[in-house]
Amino acid sequence: MKKIFKTGLLPKVVAAIISGLVLGSFADEWIVKIFVTFNGLFSEFLRFCIPLIVVGLVAPGIASMGKNAGRLLIITVILSYVFTLLSGFFSYFSCSAVFPSLLDDSSFIYTNVQNPESGNVSPYFSLKIEPVFSVMTALLLAFVIGAGNAIGKGTAIKSAMEEFKAIIEKVITVIIIPLLPIFIFGIFLNMSYSGAAFKIISIFGKIILVIFVLHILLLVIMFSIAGGIAKKNPFKLLYTMMPAYVTALGTSSSAATIPVTLNQVKKLGINEDIAGFCVPLCATIHLSGSTLKIVATSLAICIMTGLSHDILLYSGFIMMLGIMMIAAPGVPGGAIMASVAILQSILHFDDNAVGLMIALYIAIDSFGTACNVTGDGAITTIVNRLKHLK
Secondary structure, eight states: OTTHHHHTHHHHHHHHHHHHHHHHTTOOHHHHHHHHHHHHHHHHHHHHHHHHHHHHHHHHHHHHHHTTOOHHHHHHHHHHHHHHHHHHHHHHHHHHHHHHHHTTTOTTHHHHHHOTTTTTOOOSOOOOOOOSSOHHHHHHHHHHHHHHHHHSOOSHHHHHHHHHHHHHHHIIIIIIHHHHHHHHHHHHHHHHHHTOHHHHHHHHHHHHHHHHHHHHHHHHHHHHHHHHHHTSOHHHHHHHTHHHHHHHHHHOOHHHHHHHHHHHHHHTTOOHHHHHHHHHHHHHHOOHHHHHHHHHHHHHHHHHHTOOOOHHHHHHHHHHHHHHHHHSTTSTTHHHHHHHHHHHHTSOOOHHHHHHHHHHHHHTHHHHHHHHHHHHHHHHHHHHHHHTOO
C-alpha cells in the first residue's frame, strides 16, 4: 500500500472514523440500518473478490520474479523475505509481551466487533455471495500458475495473467478502495451508536504508540545486522538514511521516495550499479515495516476479540504473509487487500474485524512506508557486501 497517499484514502478514512463517531452518538436507528445494510453487502462482495485478488496479484508477482532471475535478484529477494520474517516475529513476540496488559480492559469489544448487529442494529436485508473458490485454493492456484510460468516459455498464460491482473487492479482501485471509507464509516457509526467506539479509539491510540516504537527498534536491528556484515557503524548508516525516512513519512509513497532513497544509499558507499538495482526492486518487494504493522494490529484485534493467537498459528501466518508481501504489494491497496485473505483463512477474522484492521492499518500507513524505505538501505548494504565476496 505504498502509494496510498496519492489515492487520498488516508484523509477519507480519518474523516470516516471521526464522522462515524460523531454521528453515531445521536443518529436515528433507520440511518444506522442503511449503513449496516451496505456493510453487509460490501462484505459479501469483498469475500467474493478476495480469492480473485490473490490469484490476480500473487501469480504474476511470482512469475515476474522468476524471469531472468540472476544472483543479485535471488539474494535481494531472499534478504527481503528474511527481513520480513524477522519483522513479523519481532512484532509478534514484542506485542505478545505488551498487549495483554495494555488491552486488559478490551474484552468487552468482543461482542461489538465480532457481531455488532447481534444486540444493536440489524440490516434491512442481506445477500449471500459465494466465492468462486476458497482462499487456500486461490493461494495454491496462484503459486502453481506463477511458478509454472516463471520456469516455462509459454506466453499465452503470461498474457492472460497480466490482463487478469489489470482487471483486479481496476476492481481494487475503482471499486474497493473508494468504498472502503464508507465501509469503515458504517463500522464506527454502528459502534458509536452502541456506545463502544470511543473505548476502541482510546485502545487504538495505545496500539499506534507501540507500533511506532517497534518500527524504530526494528530499523536499529536491521542496520545492526547490515553494519555487522558490511563492517560499518550501524548508527551512522541509519542516520544517513534519515532523509529517506522523513520523505516517506510525508509522502506515504515508496515510489515517490526512490530518488531520495537512491541518493542516500549512494552516500553509504554503495556501488552505483548495486544501488540502482536494489533500491527500485526493494521499493516493490521489501515491506518489513508493513509486515510489522499487520502482525501487530492483527494480534491486537485477536486479543480484543478473543481469537486464538498462539505462536504456532502466527508462525504460519507470518511465513505466508512474507510471501504475500513480496509478491502482491505493487498496486495501491495491494498489501492490505492481499493480507485480508490470510487474515480470514488463518486467523479467522470476520468482516468487522477486517474492517477494524484496515482502518487501523491505514491510520499508521506512513510509519510502515517510512520503515520499508529506510530498511531498503540495510538490504542494499548487505547485497553490496555479498556481491564482492568470492
